[in-house]
Amino acid sequence: MVHSxxxxxxxxxxxxxxxxxxxxxxxxEDHYYWGDYEKTIYESFKGQQGSDPQIQVAKLxxxxxxxxxxxxxxxxxxxxxxxxxxxxxxxxxxxxxxxxLEKKHHPSSTAFVNRLLGSMRNKK
Amino acid sequence: MRHWLQSILVLxxxxxxxxxxxxxxYTNFRQHMPxxxxxxxxxxxxxxxxxxxxxxxxxxxxxxERGFYVFPVAIVDAFFKDxxxxxxxxxxQIPAEKLREIFGADAVFYVSIHQWGSKxxxxxxxxxxxxxxxxxxxxxxxxxxxxxxxxxxxxxxxGGNLTSALVAAAVTQMVNSSTDESRAVAQHSxxxxxxxxxxxxxxxxxxxxxxx
Numbered sequence: 001m002v003h004s005x006x007x008x009x010x011x012x013x014x015x016x017x018x019x020x021x022x023x024x025x026x027x028x029e030d031h032y033y034w035g036d037y038e039k040t041i042y043e044s045f046k047g048q049q050g051s052d053p054q055i056q057v058a059k060l061x062x063x064x065x066x067x068x069x070x071x072x073x074x075x076x077x078x079x080x081x082x083x084x085x086x087x088x089x090x091x092x093x094x095x096x097x098x099x100x101l102e103k104k105h106h107p108s109s110t111a112f113v114n115r116l117l118g119s120m121r122n123k124k
Numbered sequence: 125m126r127h128w129l130q131s132i133l134v135l136x137x138x139x140x141x142x143x144x145x146x147x148x149x150y151t152n153f154r155q156h157m158p159x160x161x162x163x164x165x166x167x168x169x170x171x172x173x174x175x176x177x178x179x180x181x182x183x184x185x186x187x188x189e190r191g192f193y194v195f196p197v198a199i200v201d202a203f204f205k206d207x208x209x210x211x212x213x214x215x216x217q218i219p220a221e222k223l224r225e226i227f228g229a230d231a232v233f234y235v236s237i238h239q240w241g242s243k244x245x246x247x248x249x250x251x252x253x254x255x256x257x258x259x260x261x262x263x264x265x266x267x268x269x270x271x272x273x274x275x276x277x278x279x280x281x282x283g284g285n286l287t288s289a290l291v292a293a294a295v296t297q298m299v300n301s302s303t304d305e306s307r308a309v310a311q312h313s314x315x316x317x318x319x320x321x322x323x324x325x326x327x328x329x330x331x332x333x334x335x336x
Contacts, residue, residue, distance in 0.1 A: 030189055031189055031330050032188060032189065032330065034185055037184075037185070038181050038182060038184075038185060038311065039181075041180070041181040041184070041197065041198050042177070042178060042181035042182075042307065044198050045174070045177025045178065045180065045181060045198065045201075046174065046177065073330065075184070075185070075188050076184065076188050076193045076194045076195075076196070076329075077184060077188075077194060077195065077196030077197070077199075078196075080196045080199055081196050081198060081199060084196070084198075084199050084202070106193050106329075108159050108160035108193035108228070108229075108230075108329070109160075109193065109195070109228075110228060111226075111227060111228025112195060112226070112227045112228055112229075115226065116199070116203075119206075
C-alpha cells in the first residue's frame with residue numbers, strides 16, 4: 001500500500017515536471033499577422049524576380065489585407081516596406097501614404113520614416 | 125528499471141526543450157529596456173555569400189514577437205547602400221550616437237555569421253547555421269544581451285529526414301534545396317535564441333491585449 005502510494009506520488013511529480021516543461025516551451029501564438037513576410041523579404045534580398053517592386057507591392061498589400069480580415073495587427077516594418085516598394089515603382093503619393101501608416105501604427109519608426117520621406121522629396 | 129526510464133524521459137525533455145547553461149546577466153537589459161531595435165546587416169564570415177540577407181529575412185519576426193519594434197531590415201540595408209556603405213564591417217563601426225540620430229532607435233543588434241549552409245557526406249547532408257549576436261543600448265552603449273544562435277539539421281539521401289533535436293519537426297518537411305534548408309534552420313534557431321531560456325527579455329511593444 002505504502003509502496004503504491006509512493007509510486008502515485010512519483011508519477012504525479014513527473015507529470016508535474018512534464019507539464020511545466022511543455023508549458024515553458026509551448027508554441028506561442030503570434031501577436032502580429034506575418035503571412036508570407038519572411039519569404040517576401042528573402043526574395044527582395046535575393047534580387048530575383050520576387051524583388052521586383054511591383055511584385056513586392058502586391059505581396060505586401062495582400063499581407064495587410066489578410067491581417068485586417070483576421071483582425072490582427074500588421075507587423076513592424078510592413079507599411080514602410082510597402083512604401084519603399086511603391087517608391088521604387090514610381091508611385092510617390094502611395095509611397096508617402098504607406099510610410100505615414102508605418103508611423104501611425106508603430107510610432108518608434110517616426111524618426112527614420114521622416115528621414116526616408118525627406119530623401120524621397122529630395123530625389124523627386 | 126521504471127525509475128531509470130522515467131529519469132531518462134525527463135532528461136530527454138530537458139535537453140530537447142530548453143537547454144540551459146549559466147544564465148546571462150539581465151541587469152542592463154532590465155535597466156535600459158528598449159522599445160525599438162535596429163538590426164544591422166550582419167558581418168559574414170561564412171562562405172555563403174547570401175547568408176547576410178537570408179539571416180535578415182528571418183530575424184524581424186522573432187524579435188517583433190518578443191515585444192520590440194524592429195526597423196525594416198531591407199530598407200535599412202538599402203539605406204546604408206545608398207549612403208555608400210555596402211560593407212557590414214564598416215556599418216558596424218558607425219558610432220552609437222549617429223545610429224540613434226539617424227534611426228531614433230533605442231538599441232542596436234550587431235550580428236556576425238560564422239557558419240552557414242549544407243555539407244554533403246556520403247549518405248547524408250548536414251545544414252548548420254551559427255551566428256553571434258550582441259544587443260547594445262544606443263544611449264549608454266552598455267551591452268544588454270549577447271548570445272550565440274546555433275541551428276542544425278541533417279537529412280539522409282534516401283529521402284527521409286533525420287532532424288537533430290535542436291531543430292523543430294517542421295524543418296523535416298522542407299524541400300531538399302540547401303538554401304531553403306539553411307533558411308529554415310536559421311528561422312527555427314533564431315526563434316529559439318530570441319525566445320528561449322537565455323533569450324531576450326520580453327519587450328514593451330504590442331501587448332497581447334491589443335485591440336483595434
